[in-house]
Amino acid sequence: MTIWVCGNSQSRALLKGLGAISDVGADVRAFVLGNAKYELTDFSRIDQGTVNVTVEEYARNLESATGKPYFNKEDVWGLCQGTHNARIFRHEFWNNCDPSDIADRRRRPISLAILDALIEADQKYIKLFHRRLCETGTRFFVVSCPPARADHPCVQDGTRPEAIVYIDKRARLLMKEHLEKLGVMFVDYPPEAATPEGLLRPEYYAADRPGVKDAHHANPEYGMMMMRRVLAFLSSDRIDPLVSRKIGTA
Amino acid sequence: MMMDNPYSSMPSRAFWRSAVADVSPLEFSGLYEPRFAITRNMPIAAAGSCFAQHIARNFKSRGYRFVQLEPSPPNLSAEQLEQFNCEVYSARYGNIYSIRQLVQLFQRASGDFESCEDIWENDGRYYDPFRPSIEPNGFASPDELRRDRRYHLGRVKRLLHRTGLFVFTFGLTEAWVCREDGTVLPTCPGTIAGSFDPTRYEFHNFDYNEVLADAESFIALALDSNPGMRFLFTVSPVPLTATATQSHVLQATVYSKSVLRAVCGALYQRYGQVDYFPSYELVASHPMRAMFFQPNLRSVSPVGVEHVMKVFFAAHSSDSDTEEVRERGRRRRRQSKSDPLSHPDDVICDEEVLESAAP
Numbered sequence: 001m002t003i004w005v006c007g008n009s010q011s012r013a014l015l016k017g018l019g020a021i022s023d024v025g026a027d028v029r030a031f032v033l034g035n036a037k038y039e040l041t042d043f044s045r046i047d048q049g050t051v052n053v054t055v056e057e058y059a060r061n062l063e064s065a066t067g068k069p070y071f072n073k074e075d076v077w078g079l080c081q082g083t084h085n086a087r088i089f090r091h092e093f094w095n096n097c098d099p100s101d102i103a104d105r106r107r108r109p110i111s112l113a114i115l116d117a118l119i120e121a122d123q124k125y126i127k128l129f130h131r132r133l134c135e136t137g138t139r140f141f142v143v144s145c146p147p148a149r150a151d152h153p154c155v156q157d158g159t160r161p162e163a164i165v166y167i168d169k170r171a172r173l174l175m176k177e178h179l180e181k182l183g184v185m186f187v188d189y190p191p192e193a194a195t196p197e198g199l200l201r202p203e204y205y206a207a208d209r210p211g212v213k214d215a216h217h218a219n220p221e222y223g224m225m226m227m228r229r230v231l232a233f234l235s236s237d238r239i240d241p242l243v244s245r246k247i248g249t250a
Numbered sequence: 251m252m253m254d255n256p257y258s259s260m261p262s263r264a265f266w267r268s269a270v271a272d273v274s275p276l277e278f279s280g281l282y283e284p285r286f287a288i289t290r291n292m293p294i295a296a297a298g299s300c301f302a303q304h305i306a307r308n309f310k311s312r313g314y315r316f317v318q319l320e321p322s323p324p325n326l327s328a329e330q331l332e333q334f335n336c337e338v339y340s341a342r343y344g345n346i347y348s349i350r351q352l353v354q355l356f357q358r359a360s361g362d363f364e365s366c367e368d369i370w371e372n373d374g375r376y377y378d379p380f381r382p383s384i385e386p387n388g389f390a391s392p393d394e395l396r397r398d399r400r401y402h403l404g405r406v407k408r409l410l411h412r413t414g415l416f417v418f419t420f421g422l423t424e425a426w427v428c429r430e431d432g433t434v435l436p437t438c439p440g441t442i443a444g445s446f447d448p449t450r451y452e453f454h455n456f457d458y459n460e461v462l463a464d465a466e467s468f469i470a471l472a473l474d475s476n477p478g479m480r481f482l483f484t485v486s487p488v489p490l491t492a493t494a495t496q497s498h499v500l501q502a503t504v505y506s507k508s509v510l511r512a513v514c515g516a517l518y519q520r521y522g523q524v525d526y527f528p529s530y531e532l533v534a535s536h537p538m539r540a541m542f543f544q545p546n547l548r549s550v551s552p553v554g555v556e557h558v559m560k561v562f563f564a565a566h567s568s569d570s571d572t573e574e575v576r577e578r579g580r581r582r583r584r585q586s587k588s589d590p591l592s593h594p595d596d597v598i599c600d601e602e603v604l605e606s607a608a609p
Contacts, residue, residue: 040325091324091325093321093323093324097323100393100394100397100398101394103397108320108401109394109397109398109401110323111385111389111390111394111398112390112394113334113385113386113387113389113390114323114334114385117323117326117330117333117334118323118324118325118326121325121326121327121330122325
């Protein structure tokens with residue numbers, strides 16, 4: 001049995017981080033499933049009792065890494081998806097709006113119900129993927145994406161950092177509630193990686209590429225911290241009895 | 251031999267036989283001849299009863315410059331947008347069934363009227379009495395509601411300044427009013443939200459003189475904001491769901507629609523800036539044989555809506571620009587809903603994905 005940690009591009013830092021850890025112990029491997037943009041589509045499906053993916057990029061990477069074109073039920077999956085919330089707060093809509101609870105008087109307040117609807121629109125296919133995994137008896141847990149970054153270009157365009165934090169926290173809460181209902185464990189980001197406000201500390205920012213600003217990824221140092229948490233989770237007795245029993249690593 | 255008389259020179263549309271009896275109801279000609287052109291660069295705002303939603307939607311989809319002061323949040327489905335009353339009208343005021351409610355809306359926005367009605371609470375959720383279904387499950391707190399209302403009224407205050415054509419669909423004469431200060435509510439307290447207290451609220455059925463006076467008040471305040479403003483009035487063909495009068499609902503409907511239709515006629519005669527579009531006649535008049543109603547004889551079928559819109563826009567477009575107009579509409583919709591699958595961040599993400607595959 002292999003424990004696969006995979007997901008959107010945020011899992012690249014996890015891949016690098018895992019590579020830097022010498023004492024992994026169990027058979028834990030990581031790969032990048034593909035671009036998070038496909039999470040806004042119905043990217044999974046059940047076929048002959050297993051979950052596979054409908055997006056070519058995901059299918060290619062899944063098979064290339066695991067040798068199988070589906071989420072093998074013999075293995076355990078750590079999915080780094082569902083908390084990449086830049087997709088929600090980076091929209092220009094937030095340049096002039098705030099979540100109502102923290103709304104500046106000069107900006108448009110957005111009710112919690114509307115914010116929740118926006119978050120649900122972002123998360124719905126990931127949640128559907130989770131439900132399909134549960135339905136087929138595929139064992140998995142969810143690995144947090146890094147917290148939001150204060151240097152996202154949307155801040156220069158007018159989005160308030162307070163709004164970013166609020167949206168990120170609310171979206172995480174809703175995802176955690178969903179996972180709790182399914183009985184699926186969530187491995188949160190290391191608290192030391194975040195500022196007191198809840199943003200990723202600058203020392204964990206991924207490096208920019210030549211001519212291209214990277215404003216939402218974390219670096220391999222963060223990835224190493226996060227993977228240490230994942231490994232600790234896998235060996236702890238806090239994990240869900242169902243998962244722990246089947247993983248057999250608790 | 252017939253002698254000359256005023257009817258001799260009248261066009262065929264003036265005669266029942268040639269205009270109605272001898273032609274298919276789908277082919278009435280000259281039923282709507284616009285008093286003024288509605289151009290695609292004219293800023294258009296809309297309000298009114300539920301039928302006004304169709305008009306607003308069609309202006310947008312056909313590429314007209316529809317004023318939108320509370321734009322919709324991104325990535326919500328059409329169903330969700332409708333639930334939250336986003337982009338249904340020019341601001342999130344919901345349905346406005348009576349013209350006095352419209353006048354009071356602008357008076358509240360400008361600070362000229364402070365209503366005694368504030369917030370309705372039901373089961374720990376909070377509702378705006380002036381737009382009780384604007385959030386399908388109410389607001390989370392009184393503060394959240396007040397913040398939204400303050401912003402909303404601020405946008406409404408700007409609306410008339412930014413509008414060149416105001417479209418209003420008259421819906422009802424029956425309304426529920428606060429006894430204390432005459433605040434007109436869009437719904438009866440206790441139906442969608444709130445609770446009914448007969449010592450606090452009373453029923454009022456507006457008569458012709460009241461509706462006309464309110465319409466003239468609205469025209470005056472709109473012209474005060476924008477002297478070049480034009481108005482397009484229509485009457486909703488949708489009958490009353492229920493009447494609070496002692497009359498039969500059919501009789502109450504005919505009264506209500508007759509008053510509203512007569513007011514539109516008077517406004518058309520009195521104001522050169524006013525045009526009337528006969529959506530009521532196109533759906534609800536007897537030559538239409540109720541063919542555009544659903545089996546409940548109340549809801550207008552999609553085919554009926556399409557027919558009404560076709561008549562309206564055919565009168566305002568030439569054949570040659572129809573495709574251009576549609577393309578403009580499509581372009582605007584594409585621009586307004588930036589593709590969530592295409593964002594600069596995703597270039598970075600693609601890079602990350604590609605790099606992860608590197609040995």
